[in-house]
Amino acid sequence: MTYEKAMKRLEEIVDKVENGQMDIDSLSATLKEAQQLVAFCRDKLTKVDAEIKKILEN
Amino acid sequence: MAEALTLLELNNMVSEVIDSSFTHSYWLSAEVSEVRENRGHCYLEFVQKDEFSNSLIAKARGVVWHNKWMLLRPCFEQTTGQPLSAGMMLLVQVKLSFHSLYGYTLTVNDIDPTYTLGDIAKRRREIISKLKEEGIDQMNKELELPRLLQRIAVISSATAAGYGDFCDQLNANEKGLVFYTRLFPALMQGDGVESSVIAALDAVMNDVLEWDVVVIIRGGGSVSDLSGFDTLRLAEHVAQFPLPVITGIGHERDDTVIDMVAHTRVKTPTAAAELLIHHQEAELSLVDDFSDRITGYVERRLADERNRLNLIVGRMPAIYTLFHQRQQNRLMQITSLIHRDIVGILQTDKNKLDLITARLPLQVNARLQNEQHRLKLISLRLRAVDPVNILKQGYSITQVGGKSLRSVSQLKKGDEMVTFLADGKVVSEVTEMEKSKS
Numbered sequence: 458m459t460y461e462k463a464m465k466r467l468e469e470i471v472d473k474v475e476n477g478q479m480d481i482d483s484l485s486a487t488l489k490e491a492q493q494l495v496a497f498c499r500d501k502l503t504k505v506d507a508e509i510k511k512i513l514e515n
Numbered sequence: 516m517a518e519a520l521t522l523l524e525l526n527n528m529v530s531e532v533i534d535s536s537f538t539h540s541y542w543l544s545a546e547v548s549e550v551r552e553n554r555g556h557c558y559l560e561f562v563q564k565d566e567f568s569n570s571l572i573a574k575a576r577g578v579v580w581h582n583k584w585m586l587l588r589p590c591f592e593q594t595t596g597q598p599l600s601a602g603m604m605l606l607v608q609v610k611l612s613f614h615s616l617y618g619y620t621l622t623v624n625d626i627d628p629t630y631t632l633g634d635i636a637k638r639r640r641e642i643i644s645k646l647k648e649e650g651i652d653q654m655n656k657e658l659e660l661p662r663l664l665q666r667i668a669v670i671s672s673a674t675a676a677g678y679g680d681f682c683d684q685l686n687a688n689e690k691g692l693v694f695y696t697r698l699f700p701a702l703m704q705g706d707g708v709e710s711s712v713i714a715a716l717d718a719v720m721n722d723v724l725e726w727d728v729v730v731i732i733r734g735g736g737s738v739s740d741l742s743g744f745d746t747l748r749l750a751e752h753v754a755q756f757p758l759p760v761i762t763g764i765g766h767e768r769d770d771t772v773i774d775m776v777a778h779t780r781v782k783t784p785t786a787a788a789e790l791l792i793h794h795q796e797a798e799l800s801l802v803d804d805f806s807d808r809i810t811g812y813v814e815r816r817l818a819d820e821r822n823r824l825n826l827i828v829g830r831m832p833a834i835y836t837l838f839h840q841r842q843q844n845r846l847m848q849i850t851s852l853i854h855r856d857i858v859g860i861l862q863t864d865k866n867k868l869d870l871i872t873a874r875l876p877l878q879v880n881a882r883l884q885n886e887q888h889r890l891k892l893i894s895l896r897l898r899a900v901d902p903v904n905i906l907k908q909g910y911s912i913t914q915v916g917g918k919s920l921r922s923v924s925q926l927k928k929g930d931e932m933v934t935f936l937a938d939g940k941v942v943s944e945v946t947e948m949e950k951s952k953s
Contacts, residue, residue: 460663467805474812481820488813495806501663502799503691513666513695513725 460501463494470494526615537611540624544606545575550599555581557588557599561621577609577621587626594628595635597741606630635745642747642772651754655778658759661727664794666695668726668758670715673700677734677765677784684788692795703733703764708743713752723757728791731773732763732784744771753777763787906937923950 470491473479479487520528549560559577564570579587592598599605608625646652667685671678678698685694699715702708712731719729731753743749744764750772753760759778763786764771774780781787898904902912912935913920920932926945934941 461661464662464802464805467802467809471805471808474809479812479816481816484813484816488809491806491809495802495809498802499799502665502795502802503693505693509666509695513697 458497460498463497463501467491467494467498523615526613530613530615533611533613540608540610542606542627543609543621544604544630547599547603547605548574548601550601552584555584557584557623559623561605575619575621576617577607577623579623579626583624587623591626591628591631595632597635599626599631600742602742603631604634635742639745639772639775642745642750643775645747646750646754646776649751651751652776654754655756655760655776658757658778660759660778660794662798664727664791664798665693666725666727667697667791668699668719668729669696670699670701670712670719670729670731671733671784672703673698675703675734677703677732680734681730681732681763681784681788684785685791688792688796690796690799692792692799694791694795702743704741705743709746709749712743712749716752716756719758720756726758729756729758729760730763730787730791731760731777732787733765734784741771744773746772749773750776761787761790903937906935909937911936923948 470487474487543561545561545563547559548562549558551558557579559579561573561575561577562571563573565572588599597603606627607621607623608627609621609623612620612622614620643652669678669681671681682696685696699718701711701715716729719726741764753773754776760773761779761781762771762774762777763781763784764774765783770780779790781790906912914933914935915925915930918925920926926932926948928945928948930945932943932945934943
């Protein structure tokens with residue numbers, strides 16, 4: 458999963474949700490997926506990835 | 516032979532001629548090939564090159580005395596954004612003089628910096644139009660900034676404060692955004708700018724996938740030589756670089772060529788850091804916005820569904836009554852159907868019973884006669900085998916020990932035998948036995 462892909466997927470979900478294309482049965486699965494994506498994106502932006510740091514800053 | 520002159524006498528003669536002939540000042544337009552400051556004075560070398568061969572066709576020494584230089588220098592630097600340096604075209608007001616020791620010298624009394632500025636701008640325009648011809652002037656600008664703008668290759672001087680300020684600024688962001696930076700050192704002033712910045716770009720290029728953006732920054736507010744950033748070769752490298760390039764070269768007046776071709780141009784390293792922080796902040800708030808919108812929607816949707824359910828539950832009694840009524844009607848229908856069916860079945864069975872009842876006596880009589888006849892036959896046959904009748908015909912039955920005697924081997928001497936005849940019995944004792952041979 459890349460950040461760009463995660464954001465694209467989130468955009469899709471927001472679109473789908475706001476266009477009322479979401480049925481009640483898939484609501485919890487979608488919410489779960491969205492929360493995972495949000496957490497992933499937030500982490501990317503705000504948590505230091507030790508691996509990247511090691512590669513880039515040395 | 517005429518009396519020979521001394522060198523001083525000759526030089527003084529030249530000096531007198533020059534002083535008397537060139538009484539005015541002249542405006543001179545010339546390229547500077549050398550600039551040197553010494554004890555507050557500024558020594559220059561003016562040159563003219565052949566338009567085609569580029570070889571020198573004229574050369575003269577010049578000097579700006581300390582008292583003038585003090586005034587002219589700040590004015591020049593403020594207007595052009597650059598210090599007076601080799602390679603520039605100057606418009607200077609000069610007075611000719613000839614010194615017996617130092618020879619021919621142009622004393623500079625005034626400099627028109629707008630001429631130099633115009634020349635720099637002209638040269639920049641030439642470079643830009645060359646880039647346009649090559650079709651590459653907009654290439655870096657057309658690159659899209661990646662959403663995740665974190666891995667930053669910084670091209671800057673290793674010694675100047677610019678890189679440190681930049682990193683401090685980045686890491687002090689309020690939202691805790693993460694950035695990864697590495698310095699690719701390069702000269703940021705003087706003659707080495709072009710080649711060392713290109714070398715740094717090449718170094719970034721070696722691991723181009725590791726980086727999101729290149730930032731070229733230069734710290735310090737003082738005016739210094741920017742001409743290194745105004746070269747065609749460097750501009751070509753920046754314009755065609757596959758990553759977006761952000762410049763913060765730290766000058767106020769006007770843009771160098773690489774500012775013009777870079778993806779984004781800001782004034783200072785601090786501004787470059789702010790730009791990156793803002794970009795990432797916007798991204799973070801977009802993530803938060805998505806999260807809020809989805810969560811909000813799900814909450815609203817669940818509330819809506821709950822209301823819908825409540826509404827249905829509220830209407831339940833009415834629905835139930837209707838349902839109950841329907842079921843009852845159906846039950847009644849079924850009951851009447853069953854009743855009808857049972858009556859039918861019973862009628863049929865009764866008819867069957869009547870028939871059987873009527874036929875029963877006939878069948879019983881026939882059966883009785885049949886049995887009586889059979890009984891008669893049996894009694895006739897029984898009478899034929901009655902031992903009494905057999906005895907009457909002259910047969911007898913002999914028993915030993917209560918058992919009918921059928922074989923000699925049942926007997927032994929002295930046994931008592933009872934023989935039954937039709938009209939009585941005889942008791943006798945066995946005296947002799949003989950088994951017939953057969």
